[in-house]
Amino acid sequence: MNPETPAFLHATRTSYDAIAGPYSDRHADHLADLPLDRALLTGFADLVKGAAPHPVADIGSGPGAVTARLNDLGLPVFGIDLSPRMVALASRTYPELRFHVGSMTSLDLPDETLGGIVALYSLIHVPDDHLPTTFAEFHRVLVPGGHVLLAFQTGDHDSSEHLTERFGQQIALDCHWRTPETVTDHLTKAGLDARARVVREPHEDESRPRAFLLARKPA
Incomplete structure (x- = not known):
């Protein structure tokens, strides 16, 4: 591990590398049976099209x-993931799209180059003390008027869970469950204005409610 790499990034990358195959098989398209979630993604796409041609x-x-x-909704889009194995699998499945390895805490992107950011269920692995840096990065790379759509598991209060096994593999993965109010507060402090909030109840095999937050960098 690079001595400058935070321990949580190393643990998250290693854990998802270990389970990339079965995880991808199980979650090949987790939105397929979630029409409300798909509708929120479509609404985000409609908002961001005004920022074209920014990706x-x-x-x-x-x-x-x-x-x-x-991409199917008409957006110029690319994927970023911490796990090299996840990136390799995504690139194999969707060879027409671009994916690369990277971290949301330090995006390898110039200032004000993105029209939008989607982060669905990836923020849960970022500890509280790294949220300010993460949202500052989102603010830095968004064009004025650009939007962010976040999704994360939530509950009545903030809590954390340490996972040591998934799909029969040993892992070391920390998950941080936060209320929409907590995440909204961090967004606001980073200069991103909250525009909408949706919380839905768990669907079938889900154990926690899902929160969706839409935020915007002021124009």
Whole structure:
């Protein structure tokens, strides 16, 4: 591990590399049976089209299905994921799209180059003390008027969970469950204006409610 790489990034990358295959098989397109979630993604796409031709980054792109949906919705989009194995699998599944390895805490992108950012269920692995840096990066790379759509598991209060096994593989993955109010506060402090909030109840095998937050960098 690079001595400058935060330990949580190393642990998250290693864990998702270990489970990339079965994770991708299980979550090949997790939005397929979630019409409300798809509608929110479509609404985001409609908002961001006004920022064209600036591209959209799907951060924590995993198997690449969300990136592909955004592409189908008419957005110039690329995927970023911390796990090299996830990036390789997504690139194999969607060879017409661009995916690369990167971290949301330090985006390898110039200032004010993105029309939008989507981060679905990837923020949960970022500890509280790294959220300010992460949202400052989002603010830096967005064009004025650009939008962010976040999704994360939520509950009545903030809590954390440490996972040591998934799909029969040993992992070391920390998950941070936060309320919409907590995440909204961090967005506001980073200069991103909250525009909408949706919380839905768990769907079938989900154990926690899902929160969606839409924010915008002031024009």
